[in-house]
Amino acid sequence: MTSTTDWAARLERTSFIELDARARAAALLDDGAAYELCGPFDRIESPWLEPQGVVPQSDDGVVVVKGRLGGRPAVVIAIEQAFQGGGIGEVSGVKIATALSLAARDSRAGTTTAAVLLLETGGVRLQEANLGLATVAEVCSALLELRALAPVVGVIAGALGCFGGMSIAAGLCTKLIMTEEGRLGLDGPAVIESEAGVAEFDASDHPLIWSITGGRKRTRTGLADELVADDVATLRSAVIGAVAQGVPAEHRSQRIGELRAHIEAARPSEPPDLAAAGGPPMTRGRAWTQALADGGVNGGVPSVISADVTLGEDLARILTVVPDPHSPYHRARRGEVGLREGLALASEVTGTVAEDAHLPDERRRPIIALVDLPSQAYGRVEETFGIHQALAAAVDAYATARAAGHPVIVLIVGTALSGGLLAHGFQANQVLALDDPGVLIHAMHKEAAAKVTLRTVAELDELAGRILPLSYDVTDWARLGLCDELLTVENADVPTERDVGRAKDALTAAVARARRGPRDLSNRLDSPGARRTRTASRRVREALTAQWG
Amino acid sequence: MQTLTYEFPADRPPARRAHVGVVGSGDLEVLMTPANGAAHVRVRTSVDGFDTVWRTVLERFFARHPVAASFELNDFGATPGVVTLRLRQAIEEGRA
Structure with a gap:
């Protein structure tokens, strides 16, 4: 039963869910030194939307803000759920991956820099299908690189929730904070219904959806760490607390047993x-x-x-x-x-x-x-x-x-x-x-x-x-x-x-290239093909690195 | 999707640039950068065929607020009321 004090708290709180991505990032970070990287006026938009008759957004729906959390260096990466369902495209994906890599670079150099991911996303942006998918793989790789050095805290506040490939990124986070309104799942209800039929999953049944993917269920079953109320101050202290705990000996995605x-x-x-x-x-x-x-x-x-x-x-x-x-x-x-x-x-x-x-x-x-x-x-x-x-x-x-x-x-x-x-x-x-x-x-x-x-x-x-x-x-x-x-x-x-001979030769050559090449996925942006078609990715990497400071 | 451009007489440049809004359903994003001599407006809208409505809404706005700047509007089906609201927010943010 809800007590009277709960109602009082409810009426007095400042909703985090009602904020847009930029305001969320600002609400979490310490006042003062925070600054945005690759912001709207850099105008690095998705190059793939306008040719399809879709209006782009000047920041491609991802807000990267560098600052401090409880005094510790941190970067907040917020996905804007209102733009294209928070879908991850080439530019938005590379923004996330690059910010995580730069935080890892600083952490290696002695300035431990935590990352906070505000995950409100349907996953890969289908208008940029294959590039979206590729960047999600790059996000996961960069997240793992940073996670070994500094905490990566995921926040799923709602209302959209975190689905698709980005739910895998959520599963890699050091800590995951959710609200009751937030949802976490690989496949969204509509996609399951479309693929498997209404008997498998009824996408119109909201109690069913929240009973499976909702924040309360995910924290109870250990797939998220902390359930908090939709309140700016509560969320901020939960995030600061998670960052202060540092890097654990073992992460959720390593606990296979x-x-x-x-x-x-x-x-x-x-x-x-x-x-x-x-x-x-x-x-x-x-x-x-x-x-x-x-x-x-x-x-x-x-x-x-x-x-x-x-x-x-x-x-x-x-x-x-x-x-x-x-x-x-x-x-x-x-x-x-x-x-x-x-x-x-x-x-x-x-x-x-x-x-x-x-x-x-x-x-x-x-x-x-x-x-x-x-x-x-x-x-x-x-x-x-x-x-x-x-x-x-x-x-x-x-x-x-x-x-x-x-x-x-x-x-x-x-x-x-x-x-x-x-x-x-x-x-x-x-x-x-x-x-x-x-x-x-x-x-x-x-x-x-x-x-x-x-x-x-x-x-x-x-x-x-x-x-x-x-x-x-x-x-x-x-x-x-x-x-x-x-x-x-x-x-x-x-x-x-x-065919078998050819495949073995190709695999042998690939093994040799892999041993010579980098151990992260940076070569994906440096291949001859990427130099031609992923110019937006390369621009993001360059601009973000220059502005990082 | 349609791209529309307009120009209106304006003589008061804002103190600084401003960004408001989001390209979400029924909303729009406005980027305002100080310029000289006129209000230059570029609209990219997801809804085709409303050239005249846009002209009327913008004409009325800049007659009242002659802000000399370049305005980039990325629109996802905002109503005239929302468009005016976002433009007002932008010029308010642009004040010193």
């Missing part, structure tokens, strides 16, 4: 209708893993297989997500990355890193993420148990392996969609894909993307023909500068001996 225990405590119900699962399962992943493997193929769980392959002088570890028609998770039977798969990938990668910890950096085994997956698993059980946290564990493990000197290579042989690719592959320091019409890399299925952006599939196809990051074509995708090599093969479904 705890997560697994949490998930295994439940028994996912048998699906009502298997026929509704739809579409053919992914078969290329297993075919290529078997073709490349020196010997047998193993798996801790049926849907994540591993094998060893000799690449020059290296023995590399291949990891592949494959369909498991008997999985108790009926939304993850066709090769999707679900709860089980996210944790299995995290365990496999973490295990490999632990086994090689005694070796010098340059002898650590290459890890190959082989990708043919329809997407992440869109389902109610998945959201209930926090699939974003399982995916965050996988992202954490891959990025940690990369930072420890393991060359991480992704080889895309088929479909690579959305959160599935973010969790399995997009933290790689080298990205390879087959040049084949069956290869599909994107942020969302066409039908769902059309629904979310209020367009028809035909309109989307027309736009994809002239707006590069919207294209579903793998050669267009490679032109974004995200791909280190496209491989031509004779048979992408059942690789021939020559």
